[in-house]
Amino acid sequence: MAAGGGVLAASLTRTPSWAVRIRGADGEIAGAGILLSPDQVLTCAHVVDRAAARITAEFVGAPGHGVPAVPARVDGDAYVPETRDADGDPSGDVALLRLERPRPVEETVRLHRLSAPNREVRMYGFPYDHNGGIWFRADVVGGCGRDGQLQLSPAGPGELATPGCSGAGVADSLTGEVIGMVLSGQRDQHGNRFSFISPAETIARHLPRLKPYIVGPTAVDERLLPSGDAASEALLDEPFAQRLAAWLRDDGSQVKISVVRHDDAARDATLLRAITLADRELRTPVSVDRASLDPPGTVPSAGGHDLAVHTGGLTAAEIAERIAERMGLWQHPEDPPLDRIRAAKVTLNLVVVGVDEAADPPALLDLLDMLRAGGSRLLLVFRAADDCYRRARDRLLVRPARERRARLVERLREITGPLARTLYERRAAVVQEGARTLDSDMVAAHAALADLLRAQDRDPGHGPDPARYERLADRVAGRLAADVGRLDRLRDRRDELTGRLRSYRVLHQRATQGEEDPAVDALYVRAHGLLRARPCDVRAAEAAVDAYIRRVDGQGGGDAR
Template sequence: MAAGGGGPAVSPMATPSWAVRIRGADGEIAGAGILLTPQWVLTCAHVVDRTADVMTAEFVGAVGHGVPAVPARLERDAYVPETLDADGDPSGDVALLRLERPRPAEETVRLHRLSAPNREVRMYGFPYEHNGGIWFRATAVGVCGRDGQVQLIPASPGELASPGCSGAGVADSDTGEVIGMVLSGQEDRHGNRFSFMSPVETIVRHLPRLDPVTTGPSAVDPQLRSTADDILPELLDRPFAQRLAAWLRDDGSQVKISVVRHGDAAREATLRRAITLADRELRTPVSVDRASLDPPGTVPSAGGHDLAVYAEGRTSAGIAERIAERLGLPHPEEAPLERIRAARAILNLVVVGVDEAVDPLGVLDLLDVLRADGSRLLLVLRTAGDCHRRAREQLLTGPERGRRARLVERLKEITGPLAEDLRERLAAVAPQGLRPLDSDLVAAHAALADLLRAADAADHDGEGQGEALPGPGPDLARYERLADRVEGRLTAGVAALDRLRDRRDELAGRLRSYQVMHQHSLRGEEDPAVDGLYLRAHTLLRARPCDVRAAEAAVDAYTRRVDGHAGATGPVARDGHGARDSHEDGYGSGDGRGAPDGDSGEDGRGARDAYGARDVHGARDGHGRGDDGRGARPDRGTGDGHGAGVGGGDGQRAGDGHGARDGYGAQEGYGPRDGYGGGDAS
């Protein structure tokens, strides 16, 4: 439930009362806005026409059937235009409009501080095609730029924030709270679509007057904020500041553990400085500029952490509640740890004074739950005692050993069974268009050897402060990327070779079927030229590894020659199963069924040369309806056979047997030249 008019900020079934459609002096839609107080509308600076004296704010979610329109003017001291720094990173782009007539307080909404990573969000804007307003869905995926803007990935290609959406409120789908404002939508040259929002903390930093209409606790506990004395040059521990800034910029390490003892003024001030500069709301504008006087590499990214907690004197349950609140996890009747565990939320968390909490081991268990789900953790302890050793084992060295062991097993699988699968395929078929994979396998073997050497290596403490040295240990993240790359290439290679092997088998079957057909068409003759083509194709298919492309060309040459030979000697059934004039001239062809001379035409059911008999079913002119009827010449009991028709001119024992000259076993059929049973009998 969002603060404001007493109801939900966002009802899935209603237009939000705080959604404002803004028109310029020309009457065209300029963008959107958020009604924060009865007289203030928050929007983007680029939506505002500074040359116009008055703009119009329209309240599409107001109660009733009409859309109230209220003149609005720019608050001159609440206008922060977008600026670009030396690297092209944008900053600002926020403004306030003051309404000439106030709106009801119940229509307003408050901004809410909330950790945004991987949250499902919705925004209500006014694109030209839907100028009455429409919801857009997206996922907040991460921070970008020095101003702490958050990148949004649209839920579908059609939900990219388009013109008319700038200034729209971004509402968290789970809580309904308004956690930011849409800045723009873009499509890059690769076709990727994404939008940007300014989170509430960044908005409040640019417009501090909005703090009274903003809810949710700050991301940084008061004890961890920089003081006026922290800016003294002698209080900056530059190496420590650079390591902190690297972690806050996501240097690839998930967990960092440091020791900052009480009384170490430089390290304490450096820690507070890093935490403050990494917060979107607390960092100063001068630190955002690339040309700031801060030493190189000591300024972290805005939004480098989502929460910084001071643990001294607090219980693990209290810290868990602080985290759950920052993550926007409701249901206070449930234990906060259970809410965090169920949500599987991910955040960048800084905890200072872990060993001075009421129950340090409980805090470590809480942090282990977050680590297992993918959160990044920066732990600061006051001494390098038992709690420090437990923290390193539970959160750093223990998980790293497990991660290394899993990576070792994965590389063994890649260099063992998967590599053997590849070798087996390469022995069967020659690769075509497949990049050599030898160097990938060599790299995988080298990584495996390095990991095995490091398996028993001891962890080292750095500077006596409890920080892990970079040291000679293997870079697990780099080796994991290597494993991903090699496994992907080997799997794709095996799949490509399998397709070639399947094609080889298909060609072999095709070659065999054509050979059978060709042998039946020869009538005892030989054709050395065709036999040579067959032998070449057969040899290429039998070769190991098989050059499938060359084999395919050889099979094509052979089959074309066989097809040409068949065309020169007459129509031969493709499967060699029937006679020259069998099915192809059978049912319904020639003078068959339905022809002028009876049920089966002039020459019976299957035309002149169908199913093995010139005069089928015993009648020259049809199915017993010819000149002589069913018993017409030669009749079923006449002449020399058991009945005319089916077996040939003179019946089943006629001169050409069960498969007459043109029947199933005729000259081109399976059996001898004159039928299934040879010359004279069935």
């Protein structure tokens, strides 16, 4: 039994008891569902007709050889159809069915709140040709739209969630917990394939009555919940709100550090507003449907953070335990949470308020630095610009930025030095076609290196954008490798042609017993000269060698008998 009742997600070796196959009034499979209580099934709104006289829920994972079928209906007003906002992004598409006859409680499952980034998941649906159900695997790519939905990347070409999978439970591969529900699988006009899910927090916002069936701590600590004071809600530091929203929308910066003093009511209210709006469960319909009414750039993405924790009075170990629980790292409770986090591949977007008010700020900085090094994103809020703030800024912002800049400088030096020399050596050997694009990239790489060297002594926050130069380095390095590979193949082809020309020359001389043939000799001299030229035009040399070989074969000189 799970902590909140029901069972954990079944292993891949058997059909989960909570997996429900749903048939419409026409008897055809319409989709899937999740058995949350003995008489309630969660599914997508588009799977069921709200006015249908007959919906059937079938329990393919029930014990025994039969498949129990139970009539069901939409449970009152627990039906939120899919809608589209002004940007065309979907919202809603959840519904709750009431069974006419209850199922055993041990077949039920609870939805679990977990952080989203980089999770491996699996879904159990009922696509065409697999009416008995089949597992699909995927990785969570990230959030999409304003509703708090998540995009999945199928683990393989054939594992896109197709019709019959809508409403299926999404089980986290690490913990076995069901963390959401499949919404749809789509292929766009360019042939790209996508799957989308609604996580537990988004489902809770659309259907609040389901909160008793959703377990796991919420993403926002109680001390960070808005007070409901109308006066404080009206306070807004707009520039600060824009900076917070930009980070929560992933502006490319891994760590952001801010100071919010206790006596700065507007800044404090702005911080709590951003934390609330970025939470999938706390986000209000107004923030989802009417974001254009807020000041421009102040509304963060739903799911912009995975955990917002107030550290006042807490030890680093207590904070680490909270983070480990949110990341789903409870498999080895005997291990310290720091060790579990260090060993995990999971990352999260973490908001930490009151870093300097923790019970042991230096130990907390150790934890935060470990999270940063592991790839997590951090929004850190201090109450004063004191020594703790300055140490954190140096350790988590300045030093990593300088190290990143130094790595980038070394990489650009490698690209503009040894790698460029390798390319030019190949170009000296054989003619390269279409080199102008790479030449312009190499000029840009030299310019980027010069910019970074000039900015070495500057504060990293005011120097060149490393992300832009990293993308440039990736592009140039990729093209360098591709061009060197093509030139190597041309060089190999040149050497192959040289061997063929030599062989046919010997055959021709044997066949003619050394008798001169000016026409054939002229073809040989041309091919030989093109092959020895530097750089060698391999295409032209290939044509010349082929012409010589055809002439020799035509005279019988290529007959090896």
